[in-house]
Amino acid sequence: MSVSNFPNIRQVHSTICWAACIEMVARFLHGQGDFDNIPRSEMPLQRRILKEYYTIEGTLNANLTMLTTFCAIGDGYPSLRPEKKYYQEILKKVFGIHAKQRFQANIPSFTSLRRYTEAGKPVILGMKYPGIQNGNHAVVVTNCQVSEGVKLLRVVDPFANQQRTDICTTGPGKIAYLDYNNLQNRNGQEPSLVSVTTNFLKMAVALQTVLPMEDASLEPSDMQHAGGIEDIRNMVMGFFLDESIFRVRLEDLKVRETVITSHYQTLSAFLNGEPAEELKLLKVLAGKKESLEIMISEKPATDKARAVYEFVGIRESYFTDENVASVKLKFGGHGTGKQVNHFEPNYTLLHLQPGDLTFMVFKQGEERCYVSLSDLPTIGIHYKEPYSFEELRTIILKVFPKYVEYETFTK
Incomplete structure (x- = not known):
C-alpha cells in the first residue's frame, strides 16, 4: 500500500517548494470541496501560506507588495531556515492540521519511511536534493519500495519548469x-539539517494514535548501484517490469544509448x-508526448581507474525529442544551419x-548559444529562442538582482 490520490502541485516561485508541499498536504487531507469558497484574490493557496509565513516572521507589512504582485515573475521570496517548525505552525494556523516536524542529521531510515507510506501517510522531507542549488529542497514521499534490489522513494517534486505565462495557475510538478x-549519502556527505514532517491529521481527530517516527539510523547498502552506463540502463529497464512503478509497456519504450x-x-x-x-x-521515451529522465552521477576517470557511474533516480520530463527537434541557433548574432x-x-x-531557467547549450569555439526551454515572456525569455551570454547576463541582472546580491554577499 502507498499514499493514494495525493495531489501533484507545482511551486509558484522557485524558492517556495515548502509552500507547495504544505498546499499538497492540505488538499490531500481536506479535499477540494473545502477550498472551493476561497476568494479568487486569495488564490493560489501558496499565497495564503506565504502570508502566514510573513506573519510568523513579523514582516507582513514590509512584504505586502510581494503578496500583491504574487502572480508576477519576481524574486525575493523566502526559503525556510532550520530555525523554526514552519510546516507544523503554518499547517495548524492556516488549515487546522496537526503535524510533527523535527530536524536531524540525515534522512530517516528506509524502514521508517516505508512504515508511514504503507499506512497511507505522506512525509515531507526538506533535504539536499539532486539538481537543486543553494540549500535544501522540499518534496513529499508517497511510496517506498524495492525493485531490482534498489530501494526507491517515490516523491512528488513541486519543482518544474514554468511553461505558462499565468504562473498563478499551479500546474503539476514532477x-x-x-x-x-x-x-x-548525499545528505550525509554535505552537513545540513534534514527537516522531517509527518503525522498529518485534521485538528478534530488529532488525538488519534499516530505512528512514531523512528530514529534515522543508517542502513547498509543492499547493492552498490555503480558501474557502466549500460549496467544502469539494464537495471532501470527492469523497473518497468513492475507495473506499480511505471505503467508503461516495454514494447513502447525507447531508451537513448547516449547521455546528455x-x-x-x-x-x-x-x-x-x-x-x-x-x-x-x-x-527514456514512452510516447510522442511523454518522456522520462534517468539521472546518473559520474565519478571521473583517473590515471588508475576508469569512470564510474551511479544511479541517482528516474523522473518525469517535460521535454521530449519532438518538442525540441528544431531550434534556432545564433552565434555572433547570425543564424546557422546547425540542427539538434x-x-x-x-x-x-x-x-x-x-x-x-532551463536552456539547451550549443558551443562553437568559445562562443555559446543558449536556447531557452523555459517560457517566461514577462522577463524576456521565450521558448526555443536563442540567447547569447551577454543577453542572459542583462536579463538576470535586471530581473533577479536580489538573488545575485544575496549570493555574492554570503560568499
Missing part, C-alpha cells in the same frame, strides 16, 4: 523515483563562470536557480 542510498550532460548552477555562479554541479541524463542531434547530443543542458 513525479520521481529516487535511489534511497544515493539520497542518504546537465549542469546546475546558481545565477551568480553562472555569471562568474564558476564550475557547475553535473548530472548525466539518459532519456538527440542521438549523439551536440548540446548540454543548463538549469539556473533560482528562477527556473
Whole structure:
C-alpha cells in the first residue's frame, strides 16, 4: 500500500517548494470541496501560506507588495531556515492540521519511511536534493519500495519548469523515483539539517494514535548501484517490469544509448563562470508526448581507474525529442544551419536557480548559444529562442538582482 490520490502541485516561485508541499498536504487531507469558497484574490493557496509565513516572521507589512504582485515573475521570496517548525505552525494556523516536524542529521531510515507510506501517510522531507542549488529542497514521499534490489522513494517534486505565462495557475510538478542510498549519502556527505514532517491529521481527530517516527539510523547498502552506463540502463529497464512503478509497456519504450550532460548552477555562479554541479541524463521515451529522465552521477576517470557511474533516480520530463527537434541557433548574432542531434547530443543542458531557467547549450569555439526551454515572456525569455551570454547576463541582472546580491554577499 502507498499514499493514494495525493495531489501533484507545482511551486509558484522557485524558492517556495515548502509552500507547495504544505498546499499538497492540505488538499490531500481536506479535499477540494473545502477550498472551493476561497476568494479568487486569495488564490493560489501558496499565497495564503506565504502570508502566514510573513506573519510568523513579523514582516507582513514590509512584504505586502510581494503578496500583491504574487502572480508576477519576481524574486525575493523566502526559503525556510532550520530555525523554526514552519510546516507544523503554518499547517495548524492556516488549515487546522496537526503535524510533527523535527530536524536531524540525515534522512530517516528506509524502514521508517516505508512504515508511514504503507499506512497511507505522506512525509515531507526538506533535504539536499539532486539538481537543486543553494540549500535544501522540499518534496513529499508517497511510496517506498524495492525493485531490482534498489530501494526507491517515490516523491512528488513541486519543482518544474514554468511553461505558462499565468504562473498563478499551479500546474503539476514532477513525479520521481529516487535511489534511497544515493539520497542518504548525499545528505550525509554535505552537513545540513534534514527537516522531517509527518503525522498529518485534521485538528478534530488529532488525538488519534499516530505512528512514531523512528530514529534515522543508517542502513547498509543492499547493492552498490555503480558501474557502466549500460549496467544502469539494464537495471532501470527492469523497473518497468513492475507495473506499480511505471505503467508503461516495454514494447513502447525507447531508451537513448547516449547521455546528455546537465549542469546546475546558481545565477551568480553562472555569471562568474564558476564550475557547475553535473548530472548525466539518459532519456527514456514512452510516447510522442511523454518522456522520462534517468539521472546518473559520474565519478571521473583517473590515471588508475576508469569512470564510474551511479544511479541517482528516474523522473518525469517535460521535454521530449519532438518538442525540441528544431531550434534556432545564433552565434555572433547570425543564424546557422546547425540542427539538434538527440542521438549523439551536440548540446548540454543548463538549469539556473533560482528562477527556473532551463536552456539547451550549443558551443562553437568559445562562443555559446543558449536556447531557452523555459517560457517566461514577462522577463524576456521565450521558448526555443536563442540567447547569447551577454543577453542572459542583462536579463538576470535586471530581473533577479536580489538573488545575485544575496549570493555574492554570503560568499
